[in-house]
Amino acid sequence: MLRFILKRLLQAIPLLLGIATITFAMVHLAPGDPMDMYMEQRFQREVDPQVIELLRKKYGLDQPLPVQYAKWIGNVAQGDLGESFRYRRPVTSLIAERVPYTLQLAVLALFFDALIGIALGIISAVRQYSRTDRAITVGSLVMYSIPGFWLALMLVLVFSVNLNWFPTSQTRSLDYELLSLPGKVLDRLWHLALPVFVLGVASAAGTARFMRNKLLDVLSEEYVVGARARGLSERAVILQHALRNALIPIVTIYGLALPFLLGGAVLIEKVFAWPGMGLLAVEAIGARDYPVILATSMIAAVLVVVGNLFADVTYALVDPRVSYGGKRLA
Amino acid sequence: MTTLRSASLLALLPLLIAGGCREARDPGLGRGATVVMAVPDVSDIKPDELALEVLIFLPLATLNEHGELEGRLARSWEHSADFKEWTYHLRTDLRWHDGKPVTARDIKFTLDLLAHPAILKDVGYNATIVDDSTVRIRAAKPDYLDDIVFYPEHLLKSLDPRKFWEWDFWTHPVGNGPFRFVRYLPERLIEFEANPGYYKGKPRIERLILKFVGGAALTELLSGNVDIAQVQQTQIPGIANDPRFRVYRTVTSASHPIYWKADHPLFRDSRVRRALIHALDRRAILGVMNLPPDLPITDAVLTSRQFRRREWPEPLAYDTTFARTLLAAAGWVDRNGDGILDKDGRPFRFTASVGSSFGLEKMAVYVQAQLRRAGIQMDIQMFDESVMWDKRRGGDFEAWMFVQGQLGGPFGRGNPLGYANVQAFELIDRLRETADPDEEDRIYREISKVFLDDPPMVRLLTHSQALFVHRRIRGFRSGLGSEPDGYMDELWVEK
Numbered sequence: 001m002l003r004f005i006l007k008r009l010l011q012a013i014p015l016l017l018g019i020a021t022i023t024f025a026m027v028h029l030a031p032g033d034p035m036d037m038y039m040e041q042r043f044q045r046e047v048d049p050q051v052i053e054l055l056r057k058k059y060g061l062d063q064p065l066p067v068q069y070a071k072w073i074g075n076v077a078q079g080d081l082g083e084s085f086r087y088r089r090p091v092t093s094l095i096a097e098r099v100p101y102t103l104q105l106a107v108l109a110l111f112f113d114a115l116i117g118i119a120l121g122i123i124s125a126v127r128q129y130s131r132t133d134r135a136i137t138v139g140s141l142v143m144y145s146i147p148g149f150w151l152a153l154m155l156v157l158v159f160s161v162n163l164n165w166f167p168t169s170q171t172r173s174l175d176y177e178l179l180s181l182p183g184k185v186l187d188r189l190w191h192l193a194l195p196v197f198v199l200g201v202a203s204a205a206g207t208a209r210f211m212r213n214k215l216l217d218v219l220s221e222e223y224v225v226g227a228r229a230r231g232l233s234e235r236a237v238i239l240q241h242a243l244r245n246a247l248i249p250i251v252t253i254y255g256l257a258l259p260f261l262l263g264g265a266v267l268i269e270k271v272f273a274w275p276g277m278g279l280l281a282v283e284a285i286g287a288r289d290y291p292v293i294l295a296t297s298m299i300a301a302v303l304v305v306v307g308n309l310f311a312d313v314t315y316a317l318v319d320p321r322v323s324y325g326g327k328r329l330a
Numbered sequence: 331m332t333t334l335r336s337a338s339l340l341a342l343l344p345l346l347i348a349g350g351c352r353e354a355r356d357p358g359l360g361r362g363a364t365v366v367m368a369v370p371d372v373s374d375i376k377p378d379e380l381a382l383e384v385l386i387f388l389p390l391a392t393l394n395e396h397g398e399l400e401g402r403l404a405r406s407w408e409h410s411a412d413f414k415e416w417t418y419h420l421r422t423d424l425r426w427h428d429g430k431p432v433t434a435r436d437i438k439f440t441l442d443l444l445a446h447p448a449i450l451k452d453v454g455y456n457a458t459i460v461d462d463s464t465v466r467i468r469a470a471k472p473d474y475l476d477d478i479v480f481y482p483e484h485l486l487k488s489l490d491p492r493k494f495w496e497w498d499f500w501t502h503p504v505g506n507g508p509f510r511f512v513r514y515l516p517e518r519l520i521e522f523e524a525n526p527g528y529y530k531g532k533p534r535i536e537r538l539i540l541k542f543v544g545g546a547a548l549t550e551l552l553s554g555n556v557d558i559a560q561v562q563q564t565q566i567p568g569i570a571n572d573p574r575f576r577v578y579r580t581v582t583s584a585s586h587p588i589y590w591k592a593d594h595p596l597f598r599d600s601r602v603r604r605a606l607i608h609a610l611d612r613r614a615i616l617g618v619m620n621l622p623p624d625l626p627i628t629d630a631v632l633t634s635r636q637f638r639r640r641e642w643p644e645p646l647a648y649d650t651t652f653a654r655t656l657l658a659a660a661g662w663v664d665r666n667g668d669g670i671l672d673k674d675g676r677p678f679r680f681t682a683s684v685g686s687s688f689g690l691e692k693m694a695v696y697v698q699a700q701l702r703r704a705g706i707q708m709d710i711q712m713f714d715e716s717v718m719w720d721k722r723r724g725g726d727f728e729a730w731m732f733v734q735g736q737l738g739g740p741f742g743r744g745n746p747l748g749y750a751n752v753q754a755f756e757l758i759d760r761l762r763e764t765a766d767p768d769e770e771d772r773i774y775r776e777i778s779k780v781f782l783d784d785p786p787m788v789r790l791l792t793h794s795q796a797l798f799v800h801r802r803i804r805g806f807r808s809g810l811g812s813e814p815d816g817y818m819d820e821l822w823v824e825k
Contacts, residue, residue: 031720032714054447055450087376088376089496156546168543168546168553170518172515270544273543273544273546275517
């Protein structure tokens, strides 16, 4: 098992290096200059071109691209992600501030997805072709198809602007520090409600569809028919036999879902002014803040690799039939 | 299933209860003289952020609503004949928020600090301390330093300038301005309180909260979470009739023009460029862009002072007949009857590179329709803001539609527009050598005359920003002055 994980991690190195090279090339070859943020700032004052040249030199932007690349890779290998052009602060500290916010959203959205998606999938499968099944099927398809940013804006319009039930932005109330501990917890949940719902609802709809189909497949397997023939109750058949096997592929989905949730968080963070990594990445792209763009892209790439690995390993752990490299892992 | 449904409802219940309690827990509104203002940046606060610059710290002097220099840290000043050396006499009643007096040492310290190679914020100033309350500043170029604020030497001199942008001081600033720093909650807000020791008297707004709301300014405003928010042009119809708010506009001498690539075969003839001004109904564009009808339209280029004094000459008239006459004189006539003018077998067709902000796309479509009526086909290509600057720098465009701030850059010698008017070059050279406001005014008037005959652009709109303000907040000045942050000490909350 350990060998398998190490092998996969070693395989990931050239992959990540490739991604790093392509991302670096794309970012630097794309039109736009990071020093443009100093151009006619606030439409009133043009920064002295001499100052811009000095800044260019400071950040190494005056050097040939291969030299810039070699320096960047060398620094990244030592854990130094550089200094943000825009904030003029180390990228690692910027990201360290933002990651917890994004993880809050992503983890709660995954939880929401699992809770609602699996439950609806089971109900749908158990009541196949019933009105409930049809309603869940149609509802899932609709929720799966709705663009996240549109849903976010609609929810803000209805629940924040019109009904005034939920906040429109930020992670906490202005007076958060004055609240008691339960008050603080409620306040955080209150702020998380809409973004988590938007982020989790589409994947929950997908999970529901997947769960339904998988459970129906399993329910038609011989061992389930055998269990029924032995006189087990339908509840026992589903909970003790069918459900466990139907849940196995779901594990794979969750392993792969995390990077996609982070991708979705970019838009959600923008709409709700949620100060996470996604918003940082969007702002960085707009400002051509190369070090931040590269760092956030690399983190996303690492998450995809780790997510895949997690999916493979957990799949092997929960399903004894799966083996890697000729040996069973579990 | 029943258990699951109950669990879901139970999970939502506290949220709904919390939501219901919202009004009682949000301290922003309805608490006397507290004002909450939405600011877009959800990022860190930085020393060059406007909030710090004008609420906490003071410049030596600042331009007032009429374009006159008005003292802040300085009570008086004199300058050398070439305007490169200024001697400022500081007020003697000024104190930092920690009680220490503001002296000439702080001015010199700040200018030296900002020129440090690790900071490079404002360079080229050489300050000499004459005495505690007098400082002489020599600048490489004529300048009157109205936009540099100063920091306390006694708190910063021992800090490492290489870590300037990371100093804790910026998140706990000690200034000398109308508001004192209270707290900074990263990514959320920065809070100030009125400074009772402010030299102009304690501001009437007792507590000011700048709430970082990213792109959610409009919804924050509509939800009643903030009192003041800047609203994008395209969002105005959604809020214009809301009785809770008044709209204030800040207007600057910057503009949204279309630059023509003056060395392009289509635009080489100055008669064509003049015709393009007459072909556009700019008053109608104001309506299209949700702007008030009295927003100035001008073909003249103006100094900030001229603009603030409303020295706006009448713009060239919208006159399609005259435009067609000028175009015909330049050889552009619709010979094949397809509705597009042509010359030497070439149709009058070009592509305008348009910036993707400020709602310029909408304006570009309107311009396109107007020019079509004059027999000109304009295609539109939208570009990201940063790409637009790249295009201008490289001269890679036929027409360029974005924003123009200062005059100097785009029209001087070797400009990327291919604009080659020697008279304009000489005037712009003269402009770079003076900081005499009267002389600047004269030069701008002369440049404006040159531009009437040989225009490098059409100034479509004056750059303006819409600020929606809760009715209870009073004291806003004309939009020609600085942004409200700059005179927040003069506002008050109606009881």
